[in-house]
Amino acid sequence: NAGVTQTPKFQVLKTGQSMTLQCAQDMNHNSMYWYRQDPGMGLRLIYYSASEGTTDKGEVPNGYNVSRLNKREFSLRLESAAPSQTSVYFCASSERQGESALAKNIQYFGAGTRLSVL
């Protein structure tokens, strides 16, 4: 009953370092999302993948890249980390085949990755 699993849970980077945040879901969902959450700003969409093989930019994509490795996995990469990327990152998924159109809007979230860039 894992749902959406994110790794790592915590990470500290130095400015300029790179890293990849991993996300996997076991709910057979088609769509996956990456958000960042900063104090007072709610959740902001970085990138999303409507289906395997497709990715698209969200509201705040600069400084990030993504890979939809297969239906289960969607990774987020920071090529050269900056202090402005200090945040909590959440992965989410939605839309199982055969669900009602409205049910497809319900996104399920992972536990988050707390990232600090010094």
Next chain:
Amino acid sequence: EDKVVQSPLSLVVHEGDTVTLNCSYEVTNFRSLLWYKQEKKAPTFLFMLTSSGIEKKSGRLSSILDKKELFSILNITATQTGDSAVYLCAVANAGGTSYGKLTFGQGTILTVHP
């Protein structure tokens, strides 16, 4: 650009109080409005509303949508310390390439004291 604004940003109450959280929105092609509860970690789904005037209820929590005035409220009656959390409101856009994407508000931080 879709926009969601929640108020108040934070609220402190005592156990047993009733609270009302507000969410107003602007969206180009409205599909649904969702409420989430976020405790320490992952946001968890509470309600989805699509039609005006229909109240969704789950125990002490209830929510209603006004599509004409473009807002929703989340009520919590007889609050308990376990209700302390960030409550997030989000709208889903039904249009074109935005289909399925959610736009979130800033969240309301609710603190319930014993």
